[in-house]
Structure formats: C-alpha cells, structure tokens
Amino acid sequence: MFAYYLDLALRSFRRNRVLTTLMVLALALGIGASITTLTVLKLLSGDPLPQKSARIFAPEIDPLTAASTTPAEKLWRDWGNLMTYTDAMNLLHARKGVRQSVMMLTRAKVTPQEAGQHPFYSDGVAATADFFAMFDASFQYGGGWSANDDESRAHVTVIAGFLNDKLFGGQNSVGQMLRVNDKDYRIIGVLKRWAPQPRFYSTSLGGRGYGNGDAVFLPLQSAFADKMNPQNVNCFDTGFDIAQLDTAPCAWLSLWVELASAADAGAYKTFLSNYVAQQIALGRMHHPDVDLPDLMGYLAQQQVVPDDARLQVNLAFGFLLICVVNTVGLLLAKCLRRSREIGVRRALGASRGAIFAQFMIEAGMVGVAGGVLGLIFAELGLWAIRHQPAEYAKLAHLDMAMFFATFVVALIASLIAGLLPAWRACVVAPAPQLKAS
Amino acid sequence: MQIQPILAALRKHKIPAFLIVLEIALACAVLCNAVFMIGQRIAEIHLPNAIDENGISVIGVQGVNPDTANADIARDLAALRQIPGVSAVAALNMYPLGNSGWNSDVSTSPAEGLNKDSPNVAEYMFTQGGPETLGLRLLQGRLFTDAEYADSKLGANYMPSTHVVIVTQSLAQRLWPDANALGKQIWVGKENGYTVVGVIADVLRPSQNGGGIAHFHWSMFLPVSPAAGIQVYLVRSTPQDRERIIRDGVTKLEALSPWVVVDGKTFTDVRDKFFANTRSMVWMLALVCVVMLAVTAFGIVGLTSFWVGQRRRQIGIRRAVGATRAHIMQYFQTENFLLSTAGVAIGMLLAFSINLYLMQHYQMTRMPWYYLPASAIALWLLGQFAVLGPARRAANVPPVVATRSV
Numbered sequence: 038m039f040a041y042y043l044d045l046a047l048r049s050f051r052r053n054r055v056l057t058t059l060m061v062l063a064l065a066l067g068i069g070a071s072i073t074t075l076t077v078l079k080l081l082s083g084d085p086l087p088q089k090s091a092r093i094f095a096p097e098i099d100p101l102t103a104a105s106t107t108p109a110e111k112l113w114r115d116w117g118n119l120m121t122y123t124d125a126m127n128l129l130h131a132r133k134g135v136r137q138s139v140m141m142l143t144r145a146k147v148t149p150q151e152a153g154q155h156p157f158y159s160d161g162v163a164a165t166a167d168f169f170a171m172f173d174a175s176f177q178y179g180g181g182w183s184a185n186d187d188e189s190r191a192h193v194t195v196i197a198g199f200l201n202d203k204l205f206g207g208q209n210s211v212g213q214m215l216r217v218n219d220k221d222y223r224i225i226g227v228l229k230r231w232a233p234q235p236r237f238y239s240t241s242l243g244g245r246g247y248g249n250g251d252a253v254f255l256p257l258q259s260a261f262a263d264k265m266n267p268q269n270v271n272c273f274d275t276g277f278d279i280a281q282l283d284t285a286p287c288a289w290l291s292l293w294v295e296l297a298s299a300a301d302a303g304a305y306k307t308f309l310s311n312y313v314a315q316q317i318a319l320g321r322m323h324h325p326d327v328d329l330p331d332l333m334g335y336l337a338q339q340q341v342v343p344d345d346a347r348l349q350v351n352l353a354f355g356f357l358l359i360c361v362v363n364t365v366g367l368l369l370a371k372c373l374r375r376s377r378e379i380g381v382r383r384a385l386g387a388s389r390g391a392i393f394a395q396f397m398i399e400a401g402m403v404g405v406a407g408g409v410l411g412l413i414f415a416e417l418g419l420w421a422i423r424h425q426p427a428e429y430a431k432l433a434h435l436d437m438a439m440f441f442a443t444f445v446v447a448l449i450a451s452l453i454a455g456l457l458p459a460w461r462a463c464v465v466a467p468a469p470q471l472k473a474s
Numbered sequence: 475m476q477i478q479p480i481l482a483a484l485r486k487h488k489i490p491a492f493l494i495v496l497e498i499a500l501a502c503a504v505l506c507n508a509v510f511m512i513g514q515r516i517a518e519i520h521l522p523n524a525i526d527e528n529g530i531s532v533i534g535v536q537g538v539n540p541d542t543a544n545a546d547i548a549r550d551l552a553a554l555r556q557i558p559g560v561s562a563v564a565a566l567n568m569y570p571l572g573n574s575g576w577n578s579d580v581s582t583s584p585a586e587g588l589n590k591d592s593p594n595v596a597e598y599m600f601t602q603g604g605p606e607t608l609g610l611r612l613l614q615g616r617l618f619t620d621a622e623y624a625d626s627k628l629g630a631n632y633m634p635s636t637h638v639v640i641v642t643q644s645l646a647q648r649l650w651p652d653a654n655a656l657g658k659q660i661w662v663g664k665e666n667g668y669t670v671v672g673v674i675a676d677v678l679r680p681s682q683n684g685g686g687i688a689h690f691h692w693s694m695f696l697p698v699s700p701a702a703g704i705q706v707y708l709v710r711s712t713p714q715d716r717e718r719i720i721r722d723g724v725t726k727l728e729a730l731s732p733w734v735v736v737d738g739k740t741f742t743d744v745r746d747k748f749f750a751n752t753r754s755m756v757w758m759l760a761l762v763c764v765v766m767l768a769v770t771a772f773g774i775v776g777l778t779s780f781w782v783g784q785r786r787r788q789i790g791i792r793r794a795v796g797a798t799r800a801h802i803m804q805y806f807q808t809e810n811f812l813l814s815t816a817g818v819a820i821g822m823l824l825a826f827s828i829n830l831y832l833m834q835h836y837q838m839t840r841m842p843w844y845y846l847p848a849s850a851i852a853l854w855l856l857g858q859f860a861v862l863g864p865a866r867r868a869a870n871v872p873p874v875v876a877t878r879s880v
Contacts, residue, residue: 056776059772059776063769063772063773066765066769067769070762144536146536146537146735148733155728155735156537156733156734156735157735158536158537158735218537219537219733243574264540272631274663275631275662275663275664275665275666276631276663276664276665277630277631278630278631279630279631279632280630344836344837345751345755347836348511348832348836349755349758352504352508352759352762353762355500355503355504356504356762356765356766358500359497359500359501359504359766359769359770360769362493362496362497362500362773363497363769363770363772363773363776365493366490366493366494366497366773366776366777367773367776367777369489369490369493369777370490370776370777370779370780370781371780373780373784374780374783374784425750425751425754426747426750426751426754427751427754457489461489
C-alpha cells in the first residue's frame with residue numbers, strides 16, 4: 038500500500054511541477070535557516086568539559102569596599118570569579134577541593150631562537166599546577182609543573198601543539214628553551230590539541246569567548262615575578278600601585294575548583310562563606326555574599342552566548358513557521374483541486390483512513406525532499422558563517438546529530454503541514470464529486 | 475466595489491482565507507522586528523565619531539622595555555614625524571573602536587564617591603599633538619597647553635598627575651545636564667581630580683564596555699608625557715598616504731628596537747573590524763526579510779490561483795451577465811486587500827508582543843510606533859503585487875465558460 042501511495046504522490050508531483058518545486062523550496066529554505074542557526078547556537082552554548090563540568094565550580098566573592106552599593110549579583114555578572122591576589126591565594130592554599138587552580142591571561146611575546154626572526158605575540162596563560170589535570174588538557178610530550186615549581190618560581194613552560202608545530206616542526210621539544218617576554222623558560226610539556234569551546238576560563242580574565250586555544254602556559258608565580266601583566270585588572274579602591282598587584286585592591290585572578298562530586302558543592306560553599314566571614318571579622322572584606330555556580334551555571338551567568346546567535350535562532354524558526362504555513366496552503370490547494378480523484382477513489386472502496394494516509398505520505402515526501410535540499414542550504418549557510426569575522430566562525434560545522442535533526446525537523450514540519458489538507462481530503466463526500474463529472 | 479459578495483464568498487473558503495491571513499500576519503510580525511533590528515544596527519554603525527577617521531593610521535608597539543619606555547616613545551614619535559606626508563603624531567593609551575581600553579567609574583566631587591549609578595567613562599590619554607592627530611573638534615573652552623603635557627606624569631595607579639581634562643559633549647551632558655561643564659570637576663577615586671577645560675564633539679570609546687549604545691560617547695581626554703602604557707602611535711596624513719606611511723613607520727620602529735612587535739593599520743580597517751559582526755548581522759537579517767517576503771508572495775499566488783481555478787464558472791457567469799474584465803480584477807484585488815488588512819491587523823499586534831518579549835530577554839529597546847504601519851503598508855503592497863497575476867488570469871476567463879457544463 039505504501040508503495041502505491043508513493044507512486045500516487047510522485048504522479049501528483051509530476052502533474053504540478055511548479056507548485057511542488059515552490060513547496061519544497063520554501064520548506065528547504067526554512068529548514069536550512071533553522072539548522073544553520075541551531076548549529077551555531079549548539080556550538081556556542083556547548084559544554085566545554087562534558088565529562089566533568091558538573092564537578093567544576095567557580096567560587097565568587099564580593100571584595101568591594103564598605104562604601105560600595107553594587108549588588109553582588111551585578112558584580113559577579115561583570116567580573117565573574119575574579120579575585121584579588123590575597124583571596125585567590127588563601128582559597129588556593131586551603132586546598133578544599135580535589136583540585137584547584139588560580140590563573141590569569143597574559144600577552145606572551147615569543148622570540149624565536151633563530152636570529153633574524155621577528156618576535157610575535159601569542160595568548161598566554163599563567164596558572165597554578167592543577168590547571169592541566171583539572172581542565173582535561175592532555176599532553177603530547179612531557180607533562181605539567183608541580184605546586185613546588187610554582188612556589189619556587191621555576192622557569193618552566195608548557196606550550197600548545199600548534200606552537201610546537203610552528204617553532205619546532207612538531208618534534209618533541211621538551212627540554213628546549215623558549216624565550217617568553219624576554220625571559221628564558223624551559224619547555225617541560227607539549228599539549229595535544231586543547232581548545233574547549235566556549236573558553237570558559239578566559240572570559241572573566243579579558244580573553245575571547247571562543248576560538249583557538251592558548252599557546253603558552255607558565256607557572257603563575259614565575260610569570261608574576263617576571264612582571265607579566267594580566268589582561269584584565271579591575272580595581273575597586275584608590276591609593277594603589279599597579280606595579281604591586283599582589284597587595285593592590287584589584288581583582289585580576291580567577292579561581293576554579295574541582296570537587297569529588299557535585300554533592301560536595303554545599304560543603305564548599307559553607308567553607309567559602311566561613312572564609313568571607315573571617316575576612317570581614319579581620320576588616321579586609323565587607324560583603325558576606327558568596328556564590329558557587331558550576332561550570333554550566335557560570336557560563337549562563339556570564340551570558341557567554343552572544344544575543345545575536347539566539348536572536349538568529351528565533352528569527353529562523355519564525356521563518357520556518359511561515360514556510361510551514363505556506364506549505365499548508367499550497368498542499369491544501371493541491372488536494373482540493375483533486376477532489377474529483379478523491380471521489381473516484383472513495384467510490385471504488387478506499388476508506389477515509391486510506392485517503393488520509395495517501396495525503397500524509399505525499400506531505401512526508403515533500404518533507405524528505407525539503408530535508409535533502411534543506412541540508413544543502415544548511416551547508417551553504419554554515420559555509421557562509423565560516424567566512425564571517427566572528428571568533429567562533431571557523432568552528433561552524435554540521436555534526437551527525439544536526440544532520441539527522443535536519444530530517445526530523447523536515448519530516449515533522451511537513452507532516453504538521455500535511456495534517457489539515459489530508460483531513461480536508463478524507464472528508465470529501467464522494468457522491469457530489471462523481472455527479473459533477 | 476461591493477464588499478458584501480466578497481465576504482460571502484470568503485465565508486465559503488474559510489480555511490484558505492485563514493491561511494492567507496495567518497501567513498501575512500506572521501510575515502508582518504517578523505518583518506517589523508527584523509527591520510527594527512536592522513535599523514538599530516545601522517544606527518550603531520553610523521554613530522557620530524568626531525575624529526579624522528580617513529586620515530588616521532594606528533601603529534601599535536608591544537614589548538617596550540618599561541625602564542626605557544619614556545625615552546623610547548619620544549624617540550619613536552620623532553622618527554614617525556619625519557616620514558614625509560605625516561602632519562601630526564601622538565602616543566595614546568588606546569584609540570576609538572580599538573576594543574581594549576582603560577575605563578573608570580567617575581564622580582563629580584571627592585565627597586560624593588561612587589555608587590552603582592556612577593557613569594563608567596573611557597579614559598583617553600595622549601601626548602602632545604594628540605588633539606591635532608585625532609582631529610578633535612573643540613566646541614567650548616580650550617585644548618591643553620604645552621606645559622600641561624610636559625608636567626603630567628603617569629602615576630602608579632595608571633592615572634596622570636595633571637589637573638585638567640577635556641570631555642565629550644555627551645559626557646558633559648550626562649554629568650552636568652543643566653550647567654556649563656567648563657570649570658567643573660571629574661574625580662577618579664578620591665585622589666585624582668580633574669578640572670574640565672574643554673568640551674569636544676562626541677568621540678566613540680574603544681568598545682561599548684557593556685554599557686550599550688547610550689554610553690558609547692562617554693569619553694574623557696587627559697594630557698600625559700610619554701610613559702610605558704602610552705604606546706599606541708596615531709599618525710595623521712592624507713588618506714592616500716596612509717599605506718606608505720604605515721609601511722615606512724613599521725620598518726623604522728622595528729629597526730629602532732628589534733625586540734618589539736609592531737603592528738600598523740589604518741583607522742578605516744579598525745572601524746571595519748569593529749563593526750564586522752554587526753554588518754554581517756544586518757545582511758543576514760535583510761536576507762531573511764527578502765526570502766520571507768518572497769515565500770509569502772508565492773504562498774498568496776498559489777492559493778489565489780487555486781481559488782481562481784475553482785471559480786472559473788462563476789467568473790464566466792459574471793462576465794456573461796455584464797461584468798467587465800476590470801470588475802473581475804477589482805474583485806480579486808479587493809478580496810486580497812481585505813485579507814491583507816486582517817493579516818496586518820493581527821500581525822501588528824503580534825509584532826508588538828514579540829518586541830515586548832525581546833525587550834525582556836535581550837538588550838532590545840521599544841520599537842518606535844511607525845515601524846508597525848510601515849510594514850503594514852509593505853505587506854499590503856506585497857499582497858496586491860502577488861494577486862496581480864492570478865487576478866489577470868481570472869479577468870481573462872471568457873464569458874463562454876458559463877455556457878459549458880465543465
């Protein structure tokens with residue numbers, strides 16, 4: 038029966054080529070736009086550490102002066118988990134998490150060893166030892182540094198795979214020296230490709246939200262001792278010396294904590310509250326508010342996903358809705374025009390269910406065709422997006438899930454569009470149609 | 475034209491009529507909001523920026539040795555000034571639309587202090603020659619004197635020791651809405667107070683800094699002598715000399731201190747890069763609007779054609795009893811006008827609610843009322859245009875059809 042309905046549908050398409058093309062084209066455009074924007078949104082709102090994001094937390098405190106009237110929620114939205122040096126170090130050394138790391142971003146000037154080559158700037162991270170293990174950054178060669186290296190200001194560095202390719206042709210460069218900001222560092226590790234999207238650890242530190250991974254990783258204390266500047270400094274009181282950031286009333290470091298399980302968050306939050314209460318008692322701090330969002334909660338709070346990306350999804354689905362309504366209209370026009378054919382089929386014994394099924398299959402075929410063409414439009418759309426200037430542009434590719442989603446969306450859209458025409462078709466009374474002819 | 479018979483006929487075709495109304499309503503709602511968003515973004519791109527955008531080149535230097543920075547920067551500026559065609563040179567801490575900058579919350583007296591409504595202001599600092607290089611337009615008061623540049627040292631908290639400041643018109647308006655800004659004071663914290671000596675036409679900040687368009691012109695300008703941190707060089711020339719001057723400048727600076735990283739670009743490039751995302755959003759919105767209107771138009775053509783085909787006999791009878799071709803045309807045009815009217819009425823309501831929703835969930839302002847009638851007119855015209863073909867086909871139905879039984 039199914040094959041017979043397919044054949045009927047094909048015959049009907051052949052009879053109304055223009056109308057059919059229009060229907061498929063409109064549906065495909067709507068689906069192409071929706072899938073393109075959904076792919077981008079999925080990319081932008083993805084989970085950067087899918088295995089463990091529920092156990093990674095961003096402690097947030099309010100270091101502002103007693104006079105400040107800024108609500109803590111607003112402060113955290115602007116600053117995220119930024120802290121002063123004192124607070125970051127106190128919380129780091131308390132070691133209340135399974136792992137914890139304090140970090141900043143810095144512009145790292147890399148001077149190639151060969152004479153005559155120009156130095157260049159790349160993205161640098163200065164962090165304490167747990168950074169790599171906590172954020173699942175795995176090594177191609179060598180490994181990271183220890184807490185002792187950090188405290189003793191060891192001149193060691195880890196570089197990204199792409200920098201290793203650029204400087205050492207992809208060879209094992211562990212043991213080689215690298216000149217960073219005019220200081221010599223010994224390479225102890227080379228990372229495999231590591232570029233979590235979004236770059237969750239970077240946004241509060243003044244870095245990009247998406248795009249390439251960082252190139253150079255240094256122990257925090259070594260970088261600080263070598264006077265490397267953080268990318269983002271937020272000062273909240275006067276009378277400080279920017280050259281003495283460790284004592285200045287400025288927030289410029291961020292702290293991330295990994296807990297054994299998400300259930301431990303309550304205990305850590307209590308610890309954080311107690312810490313702040315103790316600092317208030319000492320007169321160092323003035324506001325008791327603390328927060329401990331997990332990684333995904335933190336990204337939501339920071340509104341990392343650009344408004345434009347979400348607006349585009351809304352717009353695309355609005356457009357798809359218009360296309361579906363359009364398809365309903367055209368399918369309806371087509372099937373009402375075939376009232377006589379329906380009358381004949383009914384008179385020859387086809388049940389209402391059979392007529393309904395026939396027209397739903399016809400609608401479904403429009404959907405499948407729309408899906409295939411929509412897929413082409415989506416690939417075109419993503420190709421166009423990859424040529425956009427946005428920092429996430431290069432990452433916009435259709436994945437398996439979205440590939441299947443295209444057909445699911447197409448089929449659902451066309452079947453919804455087919456419901457009304459199919460229903461109108463199956464309630465056609467056979468007698469008047471036969472009489473008319 | 476009588477409307478009564480049209481309404482009677484539509485009552486017999488409730489579903490197709492309803493579909494046309496729905497399609498027009500949805501198109502109207504989306505069109506309103508999309509066009510509004512396009513308008514907002516175009517307004518953002520065209521915000522006034524009273525500097526010589528076409529004559530400025532930006533040469534950034536990174537990796538300056540902080541111990542010798544003061545002398546190095548003075549030497550670099552002298553070298554750049556010698557390039558033929560350069561009319562002015564200055565070192566700045568940042569530049570408009572450069573995307574990274576120094577900002578502070580400010581107050582108008584040390585006693586007042588900061589609160590959550592204190593405006594966040596971009597702090598431009600430049601060495602002597604800054605106003606001439608940027609091409610600032612003085613509206614009131616004066617620019618800085620030579621001594622004010624020479625005496626102003628960059629402090630440990632990255633604020634200059636000077637006591638004078640120039641503000642943009644918008645910032646003056648924000649801080650002293652009812653008074654003349656000249657002679658008033660701006661305080662950054664409790665130690666750095668500056669007296670306003672000049673008001674200039676609006677200059678954009680390095681970025682919106684989270685404040686949105688309303689804060690985009692809140693900038694102040696301070697004089698400073700060369701220091702580490704004040705290391706973006708701006709060079710002014712005629713537009714056609716820019717490329718050559720950038721090339722020469724970069725070569726010269728790299729030769730002077732081989733350890734630094736020099737990067738040169740025209741301000742036109744800076745602007746293009748800053749607004750690249752905004753521009754691509756405008757194109758995408760415009761594309762969606764066009765395609766959506768096309769789909770809507772085809773939908774109207776399809777349904778109307780179907781319904782003309784169904785009524786061939788009735789049309790033939792009308793023609794046989796005396797209706798002219800024009801009458802038939804008018805019939806379908808009026809019918810479409812009625813459907814469009816219902817569509818845009820619902821559509822405007824929908825557009826307004828979508829705007830309210832977007833205002834709640836996105837950084838969106840209220841849509842001015844005139845967007846509603848404007849897109850209503852657009853859809854009326856679209857409907858009339860779409861119905862033209864089917865209506866003409868209907869008008870061509872010969873009266874003889876009435877006499878045939880099929």
